[in-house]
Structure formats: structure tokens, C-alpha cells
Amino acid sequence: MGIALTAARLMTKTKKNMAIPESKAGWLSYYFGDYGRHLLAIISTALLVVMACSLHGNVALVSVLIYKSFNLPWPMPxxxxxxxxxxxxxxxxxxxxxxxxxxxxxxxxxxxxxxxxxxYGMKDWLLHVAYGAGSSFLMYHVVCGYLQWQYYYKQCNEPHKWKCQPNKFLTPSNERHEIIVGTLNILFSGSISGTMSCWIGNGNYSTVYFRLDEYGYTYLIISIPAVFLYIEASAYYYHRMAHLPFLYKLIHKHHHRYHSPTAYSAVAMSPIEIILFMVFFLVPLFTVPVHAWVFTGNLLYINYFGMLDHSGVKLDSWIPWQPNSMYHDNHHRYFHCNFGFNTTLFDRLHDTLRRTDREYGEDIFYGKGKPTKKQ
Ligand SMILES: [Zn+2]
Ligand SMILES: [Zn+2]
Incomplete structure (x- = not known):
């Protein structure tokens, strides 16, 4: 797990006071020179990404898509x-x-x-569900538990060095709450993912394809940002709708009880929202031709940043369009602004990006805040 942390630090430029010590990659540098650190970063980021894919319970789905893209049967023998x-x-x-x-x-x-x-063409359904729910449960606790231990436990005395909101922590009851709700949700979404992997694994209807050149390479390349933008747009507009007073109080408020979120908060929400997010994510698999790797790549990317964005740890993004972790942390802090997840594009388009000259609060709805009293 030490590798995973190193990955997070190397691949995300953490704040100055969190620079990685040279000794961390000492033995690799000895054998591989400067490439050692890069090698370590690539391997450990890959590990972290794979683990993070479990956060929305998508382990089974990702597995079956990868297996089928190599023309292998699933679930193995x-x-x-x-x-x-x-x-x-x-x-x-x-x-x-x-x-x-x-x-x-x-x-x-x-x-x-x-x-x-x-x-119903669902051979081995229980096996898929057991795999989806079990592996997602395990990964969720390994990844979140590790982040919790590394930052909230080991560095609890110096939160100003790493925490987005250094003066604010969850209360013990809210911590328990997010772990219990998150665990139930991860088992639930892991089961849905297992059902989906069973459906696709058994060759039932879906528009996912597995040969790279099946629809031509131009289509393949265009589909990468298209799937990304579709998921981001659906997440943004749903999220914004969930912040309307009625829906907020009824459904979305459950996720906002965590004012300074941790990685566990990423899936601690109403089960209705878990279903909706899964439906949004899964729509491309049944509506437009999408290559298994394009879909899987997007899913891993979204889940990976979903975890980091809720971690409460200050992390700058190494991808130009991906906002840093402060962006979503501020959403939890100021409530009705910063509705996007993996780009600020839609917030900019609708003027819902948090502004320093505006006042925000749980009862100031509609994403624009209100002018500060000084003005
Ligand atoms: Zn929200
Ligand atoms: Zn959130």
C-alpha cells in the first residue's frame, strides 16, 4: 500500500510541504537512475487506479469488459x-x-x-454478484482505510500541511455514518455491477464492442472525449437538479451532511442517487457503440478522481482539464456551487463556479451565491 501512496504523491503535485523524499525511491533510482521514480509512479498509479475503480462497485463490470476484449470467457473456469x-x-x-x-x-x-x-440468459448470476459486491467491498475499505490511516491518523497533528479544510473534521458520529452508509451502498452498487457483468458476459444485448477497428479508428478516438463529456454533463445536470430546494432536502442532503468529506464519503449518499449515477454511467453500454476499453478507461478515470476529490487531502491535478481536489471539497463546504466533477466546463458555462466575492450557505440555493455584505 506504500506504493499506492507514493503514486498519489508523485502523480499529483501535492503542495510544497508535501514534496516526496528522495529516499522513497532510493533502490529504484540505484538500478534505473532517474527512470526509477517514473517507473514507481506509473506502476503505483496503475495500482491505485485499479483499486479506485471499486469505489462505485464497478470491479465486476470492468473485469468482464477487459476479459471479453481479450476474447476470454467470464467468469473464468x-x-x-x-x-x-x-x-x-x-x-x-x-x-x-x-x-x-x-x-x-x-x-x-x-x-x-x-x-x-x-x-433470462443470466448464467452464474449469483457468482457475478458475489464477485462484484465482495471485491468492491474489499477495495473500498482498503483504499479509503489507507488514505484515512496515512493522513487522518498519521498526520493528524499537522492538518494545515495537507487538509483542504484544516480546521474542520467530521464528528465521530458522522464518520461512523459515512462508513456504514458507504459500505451498504458499495455492496448494493457492486451487486448491480455484478448483474451487468453477468448480462454482458453471457452475450446479451449491449452496444459495447471489442474489436478496436470495428467502427474505424476515427470513431474510436472521438468516442473517448464523447463518453467523458456525456458522463460529466449528465452528472452535472443531475447534480444541479438535486440541489433544487425540494430535491436537496429530500434526497441529496444526505451526502451533504459530510461538510469536510473523506474518501468514504464518495459513495455515502441516498441509494436513489447511487442507482441514478449507475444508470447515467451505464447508458452508453446500451445506446451507442462504445469500445470496451473506452468505456472502462472513462469509468476508472471518473472513479479514481471521485475518490481523491472526496479525500479531503489537498491535491493538485496533473491533467489539464481536471480540477484539483479543493474544487469538490469546496462544494461540500459551500453547498450550492461547483456542481461539476471532472471538469469545470459546465460550471463556467452556467456561472455556478464558486466566486470569492459571493456568500454561500446551505440555505442559499441555485448556484450563484449572494453578494457579500461588504459590497
Ligand atoms: Zn451536492
Ligand atoms: Zn460529494
Whole structure:
């Protein structure tokens, strides 16, 4: 996990007082010279990105898309091993019969489940769900727990060096709340992701394609920013709508009880919002031809920054259009402004970017703030 932290530090230019010590990459520099640090940064960022993909419970979906793009079956041969080993004893015969051969009249849950899966093209659905929910649960706690330990525990005495809001921390009850709600949501979204991976893994309808040149390379390249902009636009407009007084008080306020968020807050919200965000994310898979890697890349990118943006740790972005972590932290601090996530484009377009000459608060709605009293 030390590698993951180093990645976060190397690939995101942290504030001056958080410069990485040379000794961190000492042995790599010894063997690879200056390339050692780059190598470490690339490997550890890749690790962190893969772990971060779990934050919206998308491990299963990402896995199946990658597997299918290499023309491999999913979920690997585990399913065959299970089908061979699970048997039912026949009283009239010494030969055990594979469970897949049992008929519906047995009145047993498992055969009914198998029949259901067969009818709806959802073979091994439970296996997908178990994988999606279990792996997402594990990754969520590993990544968030690590960030928590590294910053909130180890550097708790010097928050001014790393924290977006150095004078503000979550109360213990809010911390417990975000971990419990976040865990339930990650299990829920991991199960949805598992169901999606089962649907696509079994070759059911979707518009995702796996051969790079299937729609031509021009289409492939254009689809990268197109998917990104679609997800950002849908997230922005939904988010802005969720900040209308009625919807805010009814649904979105749950996410805003964390005034100085941590990585755990990223998925600590109403389950209704979890479903909506998943629907927005998944729409391209069923509406327009999208290459598996284009979709997966966008998903990983969004989830990775979703985690960093909620971490409460001051991190500058190394991608030109990606705002730093202060941007979303300020959304939690000032409530009704900075509605975007991975670019400030839509906030600029609608004049909802936070301004220093405006006053904001939980009861000042509509994204524009109000002129400060001095004016
Ligand atoms: Zn919000
Ligand atoms: Zn948030």
C-alpha cells in the first residue's frame, strides 16, 4: 500500500510541504537512475487506479469488459468447477447427478435459480454478484482505510500541511455514518455491477464492442472525449437538479451532511442517487457503440478522481482539464456551487463556479451565491 501512496504523491503535485523524499525511491533510482521514480509512479498509479475503480462497485463490470476484449470467457473456469462438483445424491442410484440436470419439480431453491438464470440468459448470476459486491467491498475499505490511516491518523497533528479544510473534521458520529452508509451502498452498487457483468458476459444485448477497428479508428478516438463529456454533463445536470430546494432536502442532503468529506464519503449518499449515477454511467453500454476499453478507461478515470476529490487531502491535478481536489471539497463546504466533477466546463458555462466575492450557505440555493455584505 506504500506504493499506492507514493503514486498519489508523485502523480499529483501535492503542495510544497508535501514534496516526496528522495529516499522513497532510493533502490529504484540505484538500478534505473532517474527512470526509477517514473517507473514507481506509473506502476503505483496503475495500482491505485485499479483499486479506485471499486469505489462505485464497478470491479465486476470492468473485469468482464477487459476479459471479453481479450476474447476470454467470464467468469473464468470457476463456474465449470462449481457445476462439476455440486452434485445431488439419487436414492435409487449410486451415481450422483449434476445439479444442472435437476428439474423444476424438485421444489428446491438452487434448481429454480439455475432455471431462472437459464431462461433470462443470466448464467452464474449469483457468482457475478458475489464477485462484484465482495471485491468492491474489499477495495473500498482498503483504499479509503489507507488514505484515512496515512493522513487522518498519521498526520493528524499537522492538518494545515495537507487538509483542504484544516480546521474542520467530521464528528465521530458522522464518520461512523459515512462508513456504514458507504459500505451498504458499495455492496448494493457492486451487486448491480455484478448483474451487468453477468448480462454482458453471457452475450446479451449491449452496444459495447471489442474489436478496436470495428467502427474505424476515427470513431474510436472521438468516442473517448464523447463518453467523458456525456458522463460529466449528465452528472452535472443531475447534480444541479438535486440541489433544487425540494430535491436537496429530500434526497441529496444526505451526502451533504459530510461538510469536510473523506474518501468514504464518495459513495455515502441516498441509494436513489447511487442507482441514478449507475444508470447515467451505464447508458452508453446500451445506446451507442462504445469500445470496451473506452468505456472502462472513462469509468476508472471518473472513479479514481471521485475518490481523491472526496479525500479531503489537498491535491493538485496533473491533467489539464481536471480540477484539483479543493474544487469538490469546496462544494461540500459551500453547498450550492461547483456542481461539476471532472471538469469545470459546465460550471463556467452556467456561472455556478464558486466566486470569492459571493456568500454561500446551505440555505442559499441555485448556484450563484449572494453578494457579500461588504459590497
Ligand atoms: Zn451536492
Ligand atoms: Zn460529494
Amino acid at each position: 470457476i463456474q465449470d468447477l462449481l457445476n462439476i462438483n455440486i452434485t445431488q445424491d439419487e436414492p435409487s442410484s449410486n451415481v450422483s447427478k449434476p445439479i444442472t440436470d435437476m428439474n423444476d419439480d424438485d421444489g428446491q431453491i438452487l434448481p429454480d435459480y439455475l432455471q431462472f438464470c437459464k431462461e
